[in-house]
Amino acid sequence: MSDSFSPSRRLLIKGIAAVCLLSVSRVGFTAQAQMVAVRVWPASSYTRITLESNIPLVYRQFALTSPDRIVIDIDDLNLNSVLSNINTLVQADDPYIKQLRVGQFDKKTVRLVIELKQGVNPNMFTLKPIAEFKNRLVVDLYPARPSSIDDDPLLALLEEYNKGELSQTDHTPPPARSNNAVIVVLDPGHGGEDPGAIGYNKTREKDIVLQIARRVRDLIKKEPTMTVYMTRNEDVFLPLKVRVAKARALHADLFISIHADAFNRREAKGSSVYALSTRGASSSAASYLAQTQNESDEIGGVSRSGDEYLDHTILDLVQKTTTSNSLVLGAQILAQMKKINPLHKKTVEQAGFAVLKAPDVPSVLVETAFISNIAEERKLKTAAFQNQVAKAILDGIKGYIKLRKI
Ligand SMILES: [Zn+2]
Known part of the structure; x- marks a missing residue:
């Protein structure tokens, strides 16, 4: 029921009492x-x-x-x-x-x-x-009764999350697969209550990145050696931890979070790619971006949060290999993005992005372009540019697979 209210309710009552002391003429106390x-x-x-x-x-x-x-x-x-x-x-x-x-x-x-x-x-x-x-x-x-024909692990993960039982520290190896397809999980950022960045002409990041992710998915579906899933395929808010957990539950080989950047100076433009850093950010801009992206949970609205994740030193070794693979994947995608848009950052940057914290899944966050830049906002809305981005991401994945022979 409404027990969760009590602290803020108490604060509120305190606040009202204080106001009433100052202003005795106020009518009523509620x-x-x-x-x-x-x-x-x-x-x-x-x-x-x-x-x-x-x-x-x-x-x-x-x-x-x-x-x-x-x-x-x-x-x-x-x-x-x-x-x-x-x-x-x-x-x-x-x-x-x-x-x-x-x-x-x-x-x-x-x-x-x-x-x-x-x-x-x-x-x-x-x-x-x-x-x-x-x-x-x-x-x-x-x-109340999740449909049994649905093999999407999302509902079960959301349920665990709401109970505070979602564990990301479980790192049992995935079961053997029937084929060797590379499993790619695409993560369109934001959604639902969380619009992400909003452009000058009111374009919402959450809509653009979903459109782009669907285009990447359609391209990957044509690849016989790859399997693709999406964390969300509708306008729904998903907590960052649930996105990571879904990738792991699906035994992802690669995780790609898709975003559109924003900055308070409208001149800022270009594409960039980010990977996780567990030891500080590679630049103050990267650190700022990670901080704003990690706020997604509070903006979208979660009933629980907390991150006990990086405290587990046992995961450090796994994470090290994963991070170096993430940097290779990021560099491959960045090299492809360079062909279609100027780069905002010429190398893969690193910071503490919560959505990139699967310990064993190479993960990158692609900032496709700046939605806060009027010209790039216009571009992001076009099918032509969205298709180019999708192709760049696919080619980046292919480059990685070739290099890493997975
Ligand atoms: Zn974003």
Whole structure:
């Protein structure tokens, strides 16, 4: 229920008490919450509802059957137009939500009713303000019975993650494979609540990188000696750890995270490729980039985080070999990118990217171009450039396979 609230609630009450001491003329002692935005992110793995408010929301949640529904009562809130239009956000093909109903239950309480299409496991949590987001109450709806025909490990990994049980330190060797195909996992960055960088003309990084990843996937599918998977193939937010865990669960040989860069100076442009560093960054720019990319979890919104990963010295040796392979893979892709776009950095840079932390999978992050640069933003939207990037990534992978004879 809403226990997770208590610390911020306490802080809030403290804050109100302080304000009231200063301003005795204020009427009433309860802060009134305002709903500032409501979003629904339907996806096959889970649907997320985000309620964004000026102050943290105090809520209670319970489930009812026939029909299956989830009821959320929010305290000290008046129904406004933002919230009363919530049902218009539900898409007909949402796998989980049939409809959303909202009403003023009593003077102080707003009731939100989620009518369901199937049994769900709800996961609710709150997020503190970050970036342009204010306080968020997040309702994630996972299927109660994951379909058994689906061999995608994503749902199981998300479930483990939500329970805080996702272990990345398990490094048992993958089972023998039936063929020798090289398994490539493509990771389009960001998604769902996390738009990634946004261009001058409002192009969203999460959309562009998904389009590019699909093009790379289509090229790899034509290669008889390669198998390809994607961490996400829809507009869904996935925690960084889950992306890494999915690559490992699929026994990836190579992991390629695809992004579009941004900087506060619009002149910044060009392509670059990054690998993990466990011992500091190769430049302050690389360190800054890793820091902003690692914020993805907070922006997209996770109920748990924490990284016990690099403390395991036993993994250091594995990681060393992997990092040197990542640098070779990165150099191969960079050499191909050079043919289609000026390079922002002429060598593979390194920093502590959380999404590159699979200890045994050579992993790189490709910054295809700068979405914050107006000319490159325009280019990133074109099928022609997206296809060139896709081909460059494929040729880089091929170069690596040849060199490493995998
Ligand atoms: Zn990014």
